[in-house]
Amino acid sequence: MTALGLNHDESVSQQITSYADNDVYRPQPAPYVVDNPYRRPLDRARLAGIDWQRPLTEDRFTSDDSLLANRLLMNIYESDSMFLPIDGLRGKERDFAAFYDPGSRVLADRIRPTAERFALGFLEESVQVNGHWDEAGTLSHLEATIHEATTADFPVQTAIEQAADPRRAAEMLMVQMALDGLTEATAMSQNLGGAFGPEQSELFKIFIDEFGYGVFDAKHSSLFTDLCRSVGMRTTPHHYWFFYLPSSIAVNNYFYRVTHDRTGFFRYIGAMALLEATFAPWFARLTTALRGVFGDAVDTRYCDEHAHIDQHHGRMAVHELLMPLARKHGPVATRGLIRGVEEIRLLSSLADADLLAQLAWTPTTRPARSAADLEQAPGAPEIRDLGPATAFETRVADADTSVDVSSGSVQLHFSGTGDPLTVAAGSGVTVPKGRLYGLAADADAVVVVSTR
Amino acid sequence: MSRSIRVELNWPQENTVIVGDRHFFAYDRSGAVHVIASRCAHRGGPLHLGRIEDGKLRCPWHGNTFRVDRLCARGVAVVQRGSKVIAYLPVTDPDADESPAVVHSIVLAE
Numbered sequence: 113m114t115a116l117g118l119n120h121d122e123s124v125s126q127q128i129t130s131y132a133d134n135d136v137y138r139p140q141p142a143p144y145v146v147d148n149p150y151r152r153p154l155d156r157a158r159l160a161g162i163d164w165q166r167p168l169t170e171d172r173f174t175s176d177d178s179l180l181a182n183r184l185l186m187n188i189y190e191s192d193s194m195f196l197p198i199d200g201l202r203g204k205e206r207d208f209a210a211f212y213d214p215g216s217r218v219l220a221d222r223i224r225p226t227a228e229r230f231a232l233g234f235l236e237e238s239v240q241v242n243g244h245w246d247e248a249g250t251l252s253h254l255e256a257t258i259h260e261a262t263t264a265d266f267p268v269q270t271a272i273e274q275a276a277d278p279r280r281a282a283e284m285l286m287v288q289m290a291l292d293g294l295t296e297a298t299a300m301s302q303n304l305g306g307a308f309g310p311e312q313s314e315l316f317k318i319f320i321d322e323f324g325y326g327v328f329d330a331k332h333s334s335l336f337t338d339l340c341r342s343v344g345m346r347t348t349p350h351h352y353w354f355f356y357l358p359s360s361i362a363v364n365n366y367f368y369r370v371t372h373d374r375t376g377f378f379r380y381i382g383a384m385a386l387l388e389a390t391f392a393p394w395f396a397r398l399t400t401a402l403r404g405v406f407g408d409a410v411d412t413r414y415c416d417e418h419a420h421i422d423q424h425h426g427r428m429a430v431h432e433l434l435m436p437l438a439r440k441h442g443p444v445a446t447r448g449l450i451r452g453v454e455e456i457r458l459l460s461s462l463a464d465a466d467l468l469a470q471l472a473w474t475p476t477t478r479p480a481r482s483a484a485d486l487e488q489a490p491g492a493p494e495i496r497d498l499g500p501a502t503a504f505e506t507r508v509a510d511a512d513t514s515v516d517v518s519s520g521s522v523q524l525h526f527s528g529t530g531d532p533l534t535v536a537a538g539s540g541v542t543v544p545k546g547r548l549y550g551l552a553a554d555a556d557a558v559v560v561v562s563t564r
Numbered sequence: 565m566s567r568s569i570r571v572e573l574n575w576p577q578e579n580t581v582i583v584g585d586r587h588f589f590a591y592d593r594s595g596a597v598h599v600i601a602s603r604c605a606h607r608g609g610p611l612h613l614g615r616i617e618d619g620k621l622r623c624p625w626h627g628n629t630f631r632v633d634r635l636c637a638r639g640v641a642v643v644q645r646g647s648k649v650i651a652y653l654p655v656t657d658p659d660a661d662e663s664p665a666v667v668h669s670i671v672l673a674e
């Protein structure tokens with residue numbers, strides 16, 4: 113690498129730190145972000161520790177670096193879209209100005225390519241689309257892939273039903289779904305402009321369904337809000353900011369990435385078409401699971417609507433949008449379409465695995481590790497002071513991790529809803545590799561965090 | 565509209581597809597697997613038994629050479645994730661029984 117290249121890299125890292133320095137991205141002690149769409153805490157110190165020149169690989173996809181980079185990217189993308197507080201802007205004018213600050217937007221544009229390459233660049237390696245794709249091959253692949261997805265098991269829904277705490281598990285899934293659900297079709301809206309023939313109008317038809325034909329109560333994001341409200345969950349965007357898994361944010365970011373960059377258009381259509389074509393049975397199965405968990409109280413119209421409308425969206429997206437684009441725009445476009453199909457298939461399976469592992473984890477307390485045991489730990493144990501003013505943060509354990517409380521009492525958060533686990537002095541808890549967790553304390557406490 | 569023939573290869577254990585009298589071989593070009601029809605455009609020679617030198621594949625029958633990048637670009641449609649390779653072979657005769665066989669066989673073009 114040239115000296116020039118190195119300097120450039122350093123400055124990108126510095127620019128990322130300055131971007132995160134924005135008032136609305138400052139840490140906060142509360143584990144939830146209440147009624148403020150602009151507050152999206154970023155941990156500057158951990159961001160500064162990332163080696164941006166070493167992009168994530170598929171096997172590091174569920175990692176702390178992935179969590180941080182994907183949060184950063186989400187803020188970059190979403191500051192391109194309009195958010196206003198549900199109860200009005202009064203009192204949040206400064207946050208509004210800070211979130212959409214032009215200087216911050218310029219920084220966002222500069223750091224975006226680096227963050228995208230870091231967080232999602234592995235897709236180029238992991239997915240290969242080769243050879244000459246004609247119409248027959250394209251349709252065959254779509255049909256086989258859709259068939260496979262719509263006849264597969266639904267492991268997430270099953271895991272919810274079989275979870276130790278099914279309610280907590282269902283709500284954790286809904287927390288992940290909120291990433292898209294509360295802003296549904298925002299990425300899609302990015303390709304409504306321009307001029308690209310009849311396919312533009314086909315995309316618009318899907319879009320107006322997503323937007324409930326202009327009727328607020330029928331808008332998919334409104335239906336999602338009703339679903340959350342019916343089970344007592346909060347409905348403002350990013351209330352559960354700290355509890356998004358890295359893979360969930362990555363899937364959401366993927367759609368912004370391939371729409372923000374217009375050369376990603378064909379990948380976007382491929383990925384969107386596959387999801388639209390496979391959503392119907394997935395959502396039908398989710399209705400069954402949610403009914404089982406919440407009984408009659410849950411408002412499943414969001415799921416029911418998708419179980420119906422996406423049968424049409426799937427057909428429209430494949431036969432009126434994807435195939436006509438493939439015919440008209442040739443092999444390079446077709447390879448992009450197929451690449452999108454494959455990329456979302458890979459991302460979805462990685463995200464499923466991440467969520468399944470989080471749902472399967474029910475932390476329990478055990479006696480704290482002894483000093484002798486700690487001495488055997490591979491890395492130096494980290495001693496952390498916690499108190500009511502400490503910034504709350506969640507992280508992904510990059511190795512099996514031991515959290516041992518030496519004084520006071522701490523809460524271990526491991527899902528977006530439900531009570532955290534209380535760990536008292538003399539006790540500890542093990543966080544398996546890849547799991548998301550956060551620590552909080554109402555009064556002064558000391559914990560020792562070590563790898564196992 | 566006719567569909568293509570879908571085959572799944574577990575690369576590199578499986579490197580060859582045989583459909584009727586057609587023969588296809590898999591070729592790894594810096595990590596990207598291509599599935600190429602093994603039939604020389606000259607006299608139908610077995611391209612998979614040719615050697616590759618300087619980016620060119622030489623047909624073992626009459627020595628005609630073909631640029632590998634062009635052969636790859638003309639390869640059949642492939643998606644690949646790790647060792648799992650899915651290929652779509654064109655249908656030549658819609659009435660014929662074209663059930664494909666996926667096997668391991670000698671491939672010298674590598």
Ligand SMILES: [Fe+2]
Binds near residue numbers: 322332418
């Ligand atoms: Fe929708």
Ligand SMILES: [Fe+2]
Binds near residue numbers: 421422
């Ligand atoms: Fe839809």
